[in-house]
Amino acid sequence: AQKQAYSVAGHIHGKASINNGYLGTSVLKLFDSTVATVGMNEKKLDMAGMKYNFVYIIPSDRVSLMPGVKPIHLKVLFHGVTGRILGAQAIGEGLVEKRIDVIATAMKFHAVIDDLKDLELAYAPHYGIPKDPVNIAGYVGGNVLSGELKQVPVTAVRDLVEANAFIIDVREENEHAQGRLLNAVNIPLTQFRDRLSDIPKDEDVYLHCRSGQRSYYMIRVLQSLGYDRVYNIAGGFLGICRYEYFKDVMEQRKAIVDRYG
Incomplete structure (x- = not known):
């Protein structure tokens, strides 16, 4: 409104004014x-x-x-x-x-x-x-x-869970215990080098942490080790819970987390 008023005032006084949107x-x-x-x-x-x-x-x-x-x-x-x-x-x-x-x-x-x-x-x-x-x-x-980072939105996570996709929760064990995706495998960032055999190379793997930073770190290391089918869940567990809680309440549907974070 202020910008429009300025343009009108300028027009009244003969001052050229361009509306750039x-x-x-x-x-x-x-x-x-x-x-x-x-x-x-x-x-x-x-x-x-x-x-x-x-x-x-x-x-x-x-x-x-x-x-x-x-x-x-x-x-x-x-x-x-x-x-x-x-x-x-x-x-x-x-x-x-x-x-x-x-x-x-x-x-x-x-x-x-x-x-x-x-x-x-x-x-x-x-x-x-x-x-x-x-x-x-x-x-x-x-x-x-x-193209260095491949990601999926939180809106796609329910489909991944229902399709039993391979999802890794890279948070620490105590964080995982306080709230988790129902079929996520807990492989903490601090332990994953000792558990590489648990991470498949021949299928898509989706990673999340609390907010997206630690899962990004793990993805970059996995990429350096030849894993090219790894995806970050943008927004992490916090983003998943914010989206899922709203949809679960509004649509009265079954939760895909055991506890909202």
């Missing part, structure tokens, strides 16, 4: 969480028939030693060929909106997903982490765009 950046408070968005979402991209890919990460909003640190669920959508950023959504109780503001600014200058990793953003333990969530999205997105 709108990204639709917005933010709202939802109970204790902040929800923010910019640009296109997956539903709109699907309707437009556009080829796209995504990053879904769940980093902390600040350094873990700081009081009140909270996770941020951040998804960035980008063109599947050029990497141009098409939209982003984020939710969390922490510092969510500033990450969307950064991405909105990058989009205004036609940034590609790889550009996000090079942004120099203000850092102090009270306000962020050394690699900001926006930077992390750039690193992960670059790997996805180049």
Whole structure:
């Protein structure tokens, strides 16, 4: 509305004004969480028939030693060929909106997903982490765009569980015991080198941890050992539980986790 009012005022006074369109950046408070968005979402991209890919990460909003640190669920959508950023959504109780503001600014200058990793953003333990969530999205997105990292969304996990796909939970045993996918095999990152014989090379293998970072580490090592059918479950167990809990409640369906994380 402010931009439109500025254009109208300029027109009244004979000042040329060009409307370059709108990204639709917005933010709202939802109970204790902040929800923010910019640009296109997956539903709109699907309707437009556009080829796209995504990053879904769940980093902390600040350094873990700081009081009140909270996770941020951040998804960035980008063109599947050029990497141009098409939209982003984020939710969390922490510092969510500033990450969307950064991405909105990058989009205004036609940034590609790889550009996000090079942004120099203000850092102090009270306000962020050394690699900001926006930077992390750039690193992960670059790997996805180049084909170095293969991934599946949390929306596909139920089908994998029901098809009895080979899913590895790379979290530690105590984490696995506190909540797990029903048919996931627990092979912690700290033990997997001694359990390589338990991981098949002749079928697709899907890995998850709490948020996606440890499973990524294991995937890169497995790739170096000749495993080329390994996929990261983007968003990890936290992302799976957030999606599945909502769908389970709304559709009254049987859970695929023994306890939501």
